[in-house]
Amino acid sequence: GENVEQHPSTLSVQEGDSAVIKCTYSDSASNYFPWYKQELGKRPQLIIDIRSNVGEKKDQRIAVTLNKTAKHFSLHITETQPEDSAVYFCAARGAGSYQLTFGKGTKLSVIP
Amino acid sequence: NAGVTQTPKFQVLKTGQSMTLQCAQDMNHEYMSWYRQDPGMGLRLIHYSVGAGITDQGEVPNGYNVSRSTTEDFPLRLLSAAPSQTSVYFCASSYSSAPPNEQFFGPGTRLTVL
Numbered sequence: 001g002e003n004v005e006q007h008p009s010t011l012s013v014q015e016g017d018s019a020v021i022k023c024t025y026s027d028s029a030s031n032y033f034p035w036y037k038q039e040l041g042k043r044p045q046l047i048i049d050i051r052s053n054v055g056e057k058k059d060q061r062i063a064v065t066l067n068k069t070a071k072h073f074s075l076h077i078t079e080t081q082p083e084d085s086a087v088y089f090c091a092a093r094g095a096g097s098y099q100l101t102f103g104k105g106t107k108l109s110v111i112p
Numbered sequence: 113n114a115g116v117t118q119t120p121k122f123q124v125l126k127t128g129q130s131m132t133l134q135c136a137q138d139m140n141h142e143y144m145s146w147y148r149q150d151p152g153m154g155l156r157l158i159h160y161s162v163g164a165g166i167t168d169q170g171e172v173p174n175g176y177n178v179s180r181s182t183t184e185d186f187p188l189r190l191l192s193a194a195p196s197q198t199s200v201y202f203c204a205s206s207y208s209s210a211p212p213n214e215q216f217f218g219p220g221t222r223l224t225v226l
Binding site for chain 2: 001006009032034042043044045046049089091093098099100101102103104105
């Protein structure tokens with residue numbers, strides 16, 4: 001089955017700096033890659049996703065890039081704000097599968 | 113719309129007890145799933161369903177049963193609780209099993225097994 005590795009497990013940045021979280025996946029046929037944000041004590045919520053036929057997608061301060069050859073994808077947050085502090089999860093969906101496989105999460109702390 | 117709802121929010125069980133975690137959605141979603149979240153382990157899929165009457169196992173199904181008799185409800189049953197099942201359980205649903213298939217999560221159930 002699919003295996004997703006996520007790095008780093010923790011990340012601290014100064015407010016206003018950029019943050020980058022990277023994930024690698026094992027199934028070269030995977031075709032859908034969402035990112036979820038989970039605030040403390042809350043449920044995970046989708047913040048951005050990308051399909052395998054697209055290399056990059058942006059939504060305001062958030063962007064995701066996908067490198068199918070290297071089998072990795074990354075989340076980029078620019079101009080970080082304290083409210084960006086949360087745990088971020090990447091996930092991948094294998095072709096022909098109904099399942100999302102999640103990475104283990106990155107705890108992002110934005111220091112004011 | 114209430115979205116995805118879960119009950120109870122908190123539960124304490126003794127080893128060997130059984131219980132059912134309830135999950136319901138009012139969005140007419142086809143796909144529903146159950147995850148457990150443990151510290152440092154991310155979200156791991158327990159069971160999922162692609163429609164009423166259809167269920168399948170995920171990554172960590174042992175010790176859990178599910179059924180899907182209606183589109184709206186997807187209960188998770190713990191047959192004989194064990195301390196290793198202490199976790200936060202999330203139910204999720206999406207309109208379709210095909211991408212893009214944003215999964216909407218319920219608020220979670222925090223389960224402690226003594």
